[in-house]
Amino acid sequence: MESENNIDRSLMTTILSNMMEGVVAVDTDGRVLFINQALADLFEFDPAQAKGKHLLEVVRQNQLNVLLQNVLQDQKIRTDEVRAFNPDEHIFEAIAVPLIEKGEKVGALMVLHDVTRLRRLEQVRRDFVANVSHELRTPLAAIKGFAETLHAGALKDPKFGMDFVAAIEKQTDNMTALVEDLLDLTAIESGHQNPLKENLDLASVLQEVVEGMAPVAKRKKINIDFKIPEGLPLVFADKKHVKQIFNNLLDNALKFNFEGGRVELRAGVEGPQVKVTVTDSGLGIPAQDIPRIFERFYRVDKARSRAMGGTGLGLSIVKHLVEANGGTVTVSSSAGQGSSFTVLLPYI
Numbered sequence: 559m560e561s562e563n564n565i566d567r568s569l570m571t572t573i574l575s576n577m578m579e580g581v582v583a584v585d586t587d588g589r590v591l592f593i594n595q596a597l598a599d600l601f602e603f604d605p606a607q608a609k610g611k612h613l614l615e616v617v618r619q620n621q622l623n624v625l626l627q628n629v630l631q632d633q634k635i636r637t638d639e640v641r642a643f644n645p646d647e648h649i650f651e652a653i654a655v656p657l658i659e660k661g662e663k664v665g666a667l668m669v670l671h672d673v674t675r676l677r678r679l680e681q682v683r684r685d686f687v688a689n690v691s692h693e694l695r696t697p698l699a700a701i702k703g704f705a706e707t708l709h710a711g712a713l714k715d716p717k718f719g720m721d722f723v724a725a726i727e728k729q730t731d732n733m734t735a736l737v738e739d740l741l742d743l744t745a746i747e748s749g750h751q752n753p754l755k756e757n758l759d760l761a762s763v764l765q766e767v768v769e770g771m772a773p774v775a776k777r778k779k780i781n782i783d784f785k786i787p788e789g790l791p792l793v794f795a796d797k798k799h800v801k802q803i804f805n806n807l808l809d810n811a812l813k814f815n816f817e818g819g820r821v822e823l824r825a826g827v828e829g830p831q832v833k834v835t836v837t838d839s840g841l842g843i844p845a846q847d848i849p850r851i852f853e854r855f856y857r858v859d860k861a862r863s864r865a866m867g868g869t870g871l872g873l874s875i876v877k878h879l880v881e882a883n884g885g886t887v888t889v890s891s892s893a894g895q896g897s898s899f900t901v902l903l904p905y906i
């Protein structure tokens with residue numbers, strides 16, 4: 559009987575020790591009876607040294623201490639959300655329950671569940687909804703303003719009337735672009751749209767993209783210098799995705815460029831990947847903005863981007879698509895000196 563108890567105890571200790579969640583049990587005085595490795599790792603102490611000490615001596619987080627003290631006092635289950643820095647911020651959901659053995663109070667048990675990732679995702683989602691609402695409100699307010707002006711009399715003035723109608727059209731185009739980009743992003747992120755990979759001749763795909771961009775380039779008097787070496791290996795990627803990646807990059811290279819500027823498209827082999835660079839002689843990107851430009855809705859100059867029909871989603875779509883096809887995208891740029899975006903895509 560005794561040895562069966564020992565086996566049970568040792569099995570229980572093994573289970574608790576191997577749990578991903580942090581676990582601590584304290585006696586009625588709040589002294590540690592048991593603490594598992596996960597909790598010790600989180601708060602960086604040696605579990606062997608913790609036994610018999612007050613919780614606060616080993617885990618310097620008063621909220622957790624208070625939670626346990628309250629449970630010890632009134633024997634009610636309690637939960638709390640706790641933030642700890644070690645050194646990065648971690649968010650835990652803590653659940654504490656009274657420990658009762660044969661009808662006697664013997665202490666309390668607390669389990670810490672790391673919800674950092676979950677909370678971050680929730681925050682990203684909240685920010686996203688806020689951003690989308692904000693992005694839609696701006697063109698909507700503009701359209702309402704133009705319509706009111708037309709209503710107030712501009713409709714009768716042929717010149718102004720047409721200007722306002724054209725402005726409404728432009729704002730509607732901006733909103734349509736935003737909704738289309740959002741739908742693209744949602745489709746990519748939901749993972750339902752797996753890449754339809756095939757062996758692609760990049761030169762011909764890029765040629766098509768450049769041709770599609772020709773009218774925009776012509777309007778800005780920019781020559782797209784397109785040189786792709788012959789015999790480039792076929793990349794294994796989704797054609798639609800590849801087109802959209804370079805469409806967005808070229809669009810930016812033209813959009814954030816000066817009239818008469820330059821755009822260069824080059825490709826070559828780098829290890830097991832094909833490397834394509836899109837270089838422009840445009841505005842460039844200030845160093846402090848570079849780490850953020852692939853984020854959704856991040857723009858160096860919001861007003862400028864909007865005025866040019868930008869949605870702030872182009873580069874995050876590029877990043878998602880490149881990664882979905884097993885590649886990487888990087889940028890090097892300095893303000894006033896132009897930018898260079900490099901895409902690496904694997905070949906077989």
Ligand code: ADP
Nearest residue numbers: 810811814842857858863868869870871872873
């Ligand atoms: P947008 O719709 O504004 O083009 P993107 O996600 O494509 O959104 O780009 C985000 C921001 O990164 C842009 O608003 C711009 O500030 C900056 N950016 C992107 N490409 C370039 C470039 N080639 N030259 C200068 N700035 C760029």
